[in-house]
Amino acid sequence: GGFSALTQNITANTPGTYTLTVKNPVNGCTAVATASVNANTTAPGASATGGLKTCANPTVTLHATSNTNGVNYYWSGPGNFSSNQASPVASQAGTYFVTVTNPANGCTSMAQANVTQNITPPMSSAGGATITCTTPNPKLIATSSVPGSSFFWSGPNGFTANIANPAVTIGGSYNVTVTSPVNGCTSAANAYVYENNIPPFVYAGEDRSLNCIFSSIIMNPIGTTSGSNFTYLWTTFDGNIVSGANSLYARADAAGTYTLTVKNNQNGCMAMDSMDIVQSPPVTAAITQLIPASCYGDANGSAKAVPGGGNGSYSYNWSNGKQTALVAGLAAGTYSVTVTDSESCSATATAVVTQPNELLANVVATPQTMYGLNNGTANAIPSGGTPGYTFKWSNGKTTQTINNLAPGQYMVTLTDSKGCSLVKTATVNAVSCNLAGSLATTQITCAGVNNGSITTTITGANMPVSYLWSNGSGNSNLTGLAAGTYTLTATDAAGCSTVLNTQITSPQAMSVAIASQVNVMCQGAQTGALTLNITGGTTPYQYAWSNGNQSAMASNLGVGAYSCTVSDNKGCTKVQNAQIIATDNQPPVLS
Incomplete structure (x- = not known):
């Protein structure tokens, strides 16, 4: 078939006989061999099936088959899906391709399978409810767009139910899951159950009393729920409602038990409470334990007020201003007390505190008759009080009459048989000495x-x-x-x-002395002088000099003897003598 190649190894893709010529480059010798290549290019058969994906069956098993045994499978599909299994599981809708390979000849065949899906959830809705006193067990409502759907409810306190319309008793949020019987898909809905079953608050009021002030009472239900949605009913089986039985504030005028029923017309809830009205007995007052004053004029009597009837605690108001049940320190007289109970009802009682007769005494004293002689007397004569008198005098005597008293005051304490005492004073006058x-x-x-x-x-x-x-x-x-x-x-x-x-007294003796003396120089001169110093006696002094001078100083004196008689104011006299001399007896000589 014109195939040729100059390599040791070749790849042949056409069946037939292949000749290999090998030449030795050294000697040019050659050798020839042949190889037959047979053809096996028949592809394996391949078929594939898919399926329907639903919510109930979220995966589909793919199936690949071949009429050739021992083949290999390779799947590919949406979302980079791949698998070497004949029947892998697919989770996405779409077209999946499978390649079937015959490992004997490497020939392959392909097939495809479609995965379709039905995952549309049912349309659902849920309706809640309100729990009231008239509807304590309302029903939830759940609906689905797919007939024959199933329902599952869950809610507060572990609530579950498998019916579309279950009854509930607790408020709160409820969830329902609706499952389609066609594809098993679900949808959820929520419903809220409200609680409007709280009863109104009712307080019939504190117990009350009918008394002297209040012959009827208006109820006082402080704090009771009020409003236009509420109705009220007062009832009693043993009292009497005068008015307002269908209002909050009923009036009653008899003792008994009264019940207030309040209804909320919106939710039908009701509540009731009762209070009692009692009839207070009238207040009474009495005065007992009346103790008289022990002595006339004493303020040590007492009286006690005893209350009765009424209601609650009592207060007391005595005519002397005291405000206790027992009053003490009372003088004789009439006293009244008004007893008032806690409801301001009152009663008054009057009593008289007595006292013994006044203890009196007349005290008679006789005076001293001779100065220095203790012969006075004192006698106490009692009256009034309670006979059985005793006497105690300030000098210690205990007889009614005391004798041999010195002038002065004597106190006597008289005590009667009840211990009442009186102090009196007797005065024993001294003899009248006005000397x-x-x-x-x-x-x-x-x-x-x-x-x-x-x-x-x-x-x-x-x-x-x-x-x-x-x-x-x-x-x-x-x-x-x-x-x-x-x-x-x-x-x-x-x-x-x-x-x-x-x-x-005697005057001081008068003393006369020469205080100073001036003599003359020469005979015949008249220049001498004498001055006296006088002490004692009574001033003023008078002077009588022998030369006729009349002062303390005598002047113009010549040689000779002089005397002065000094007289004081009382006529006492003293004589003082003096001699004036010439200090130079030699007369001058003339020549």
Whole structure:
């Protein structure tokens, strides 16, 4: 067939006999061989089948077959699909190709298979509901576009159901899964169940009381739900509703139990509550434990108010302003108390606190009759109180009458049989001593002369009066006295005495001395002078010189003797003498 090749190895693609000539280049010798090439080019048979992909069957098994045994398969398809299996599993829709290879001759054949799909989900919807008191178990609603679909519900608290319209009792979000019977595809829907089953809040109000102030009561349901959607009904089986039975605020005028029922007209929910009305018994008041004052004028009585009836705790208001049940420290008198309960109802009681008769006493005293003599008396005469008196005097005596008393005050404490006491005072007067006196003195005129005198004046005396002087004299008046202190004790007939003192004084002795002397130089000269110095006596002084001078200084004196009589203001005198001399007895000589 014209095939030739100059290589050791050849590739032949035509059947027949092939001759190989081999030549030795060294010696030119050749050798010839032949080879037969037979033809085997029959392709294997190939067929392929696909299938339908659905939601229920999301994969399809491909099938490849051949009429030649021992062949190999190779699949390819959408999404880079490949497989060496005769029946691989495909998950995507589309056209798949299979190559069938006969390993004996390498011949191949191809086939294709189609995978179609039906994964359209059913159209579904879900409807919720509202739980109310009138519809406590509403039903959910689920629908599907594919007849014969199945339903699966799930919801709060582990809720599940396999029907289209299950009943529910709990609010919340519910999910339904709808499955198509055609392809098993599903769709989901959600429904919400609302809860409108909360009952209204009802508070009938606190228990109340009918009393002296309130003969009827308007209910006070504080906090109870109100609004136009609600209706109200008050009922009682043992009381009496005057008005407002179909309102929040009913009025009742009898004791009993009252029930308020409230209904929400939107959800039908109802609630009720009850309260009691009681009839308070009237308040009563009494005064017990009445204790009188122990003694007249004492404020130690007491009384206790005892309340009754009414309601709750009590308060007290006494006429003396006290505000406790028991009042003490009471003087005799009429007392009233008003008892008021917690509802302001009140009652009043009155009682009298008594006291014993007043303890009285008249105290009589007799005076001292002689000064210095303790002969006074005191007598206590009691009356009133409770007889059985005791006496205690300030001097320790315990008799009704005490004697031999010195002048002064004596207190007596009188005590009756109930222990009530009274203090009185008796005064024992001293004998009437109004003795008084005065001393008039005449003082000594000049020193060294005893001519002082004292004149006594006595008043208020019980005559006669005796006198005793400190110098021993018993006369009323004294004369010829020297300087000194004189004391007089004067005593009258009642023993009253008075002591008087006075002083007799003497002037200071007058002293006269020559303070200075000026003599003359020559006989016959008149130039001398004398000056006196006076001490003592009583000023002013008077001077009488022998030469007629009348002052403390005498001048123009000549030689000779001089004297001066000095007199003080009281006439006391003193004489002073002096001699003026000539200091130069030799007269001058003339020549």
